[in-house]
Amino acid sequence: QLVESGGGLVQPGGSLRLSCVGSGFTLSNYWMLWVRQAPAKGLEWVSRIRGDGSATGYADSVKGRFTISRDNAKNTLYLQMSSLRVEDTAVYYCTRDFYYFAMDVWGQGTTVTVSS
Amino acid sequence: QSVLTQPPSVSAAPGQKVTISCSGSSSNIGNNYVSWYQQLPGTAPKLLIYDNNKRPSGIPDRFSGSKSGTSATLGITGLQTGDEANYYCGTWDSGLSGGVFGGGTKLTVL
Numbered sequence: 001q002l003v004e005s006g007g008g009l010v011q012p013g014g015s016l017r018l019s020c021v022g023s024g025f026t027l028s029n030y031w032m033l034w035v036r037q038a039p040a041k042g043l044e045w046v047s048r049i050r051g052d053g054s055a056t057g058y059a060d061s062v063k064g065r066f067t068i069s070r071d072n073a074k075n076t077l078y079l080q081m082s083s084l085r086v087e088d089t090a091v092y093y094c095t096r097d098f099y100y101f102a103m104d105v106w107g108q109g110t111t112v113t114v115s116s
Numbered sequence: 117q118s119v120l121t122q123p124p125s126v127s128a129a130p131g132q133k134v135t136i137s138c139s140g141s142s143s144n145i146g147n148n149y150v151s152w153y154q155q156l157p158g159t160a161p162k163l164l165i166y167d168n169n170k171r172p173s174g175i176p177d178r179f180s181g182s183k184s185g186t187s188a189t190l191g192i193t194g195l196q197t198g199d200e201a202n203y204y205c206g207t208w209d210s211g212l213s214g215g216v217f218g219g220g221t222k223l224t225v226l
Contacts, residue, residue, distance in 0.1 A: 043204050045215030101215050102151040102166030103206040
């Protein structure tokens with residue numbers, strides 16, 4: 001199971017940190033990803049991090065503004081978001097990549113709204 | 117504009133079969149594994165197919181996947197009203213060094 005938290009309303013240019021706590025499996029054994037979904041839109045891959053944290057990747061739309069990290073001792077994944085834009089408004093899902101970008105465990109999502 | 121192309125909608129009657137296509141390129145579908153997801157309204161996506169044609173445990177064999185070249189297809193047989201949902205294909209794009217999804221297909225069971 002994955003449980004996200006940290007979403008909310010933030011002004012453009014602001015920052016927010018999302019957290020995702022895993023249970024029932026060892027997070028460090030998997031690549032972990034963030035995927036978002038803007039209102040009435042499709043899925044968009046945001047970022048990923050290797051099990052040991054040694055490698056990360058970002059979508060061009062968030063590169064340089066978002067930072068993914070993990071604390072395996074706490075079985076927790078993070079997404080630090082800064083310089084937020086209106087177009088970052090979305091439900092953010094934490095998910096487990098169990099086989100070459102096949103995501104088998106998803107959190108319930110946390111909503112981020114960027115608005116003045 | 118999504119990197120992977122899916123039809124916006126498909127429909128069929130209960131009990132019938134439907135297929136949903138997902139078209140890409142050599143940098144994504146052509147050289148990587150495809151997965152398929154079902155998203156019911158207000159819920160998180162659910163994995164239906166991985167590795168092009170494999171079903172996770174608990175997914176009925178009414179759902180099937182295939183891949184040929186730079187396209188993939190999701191098939192659903194014995195349609196039920198509970199299958200009404202949005203369906204997404206996804207894969208890794210080696211050129212972009214990032215994950216990509218199709219724009220989603222809304223399935224209506226008439």
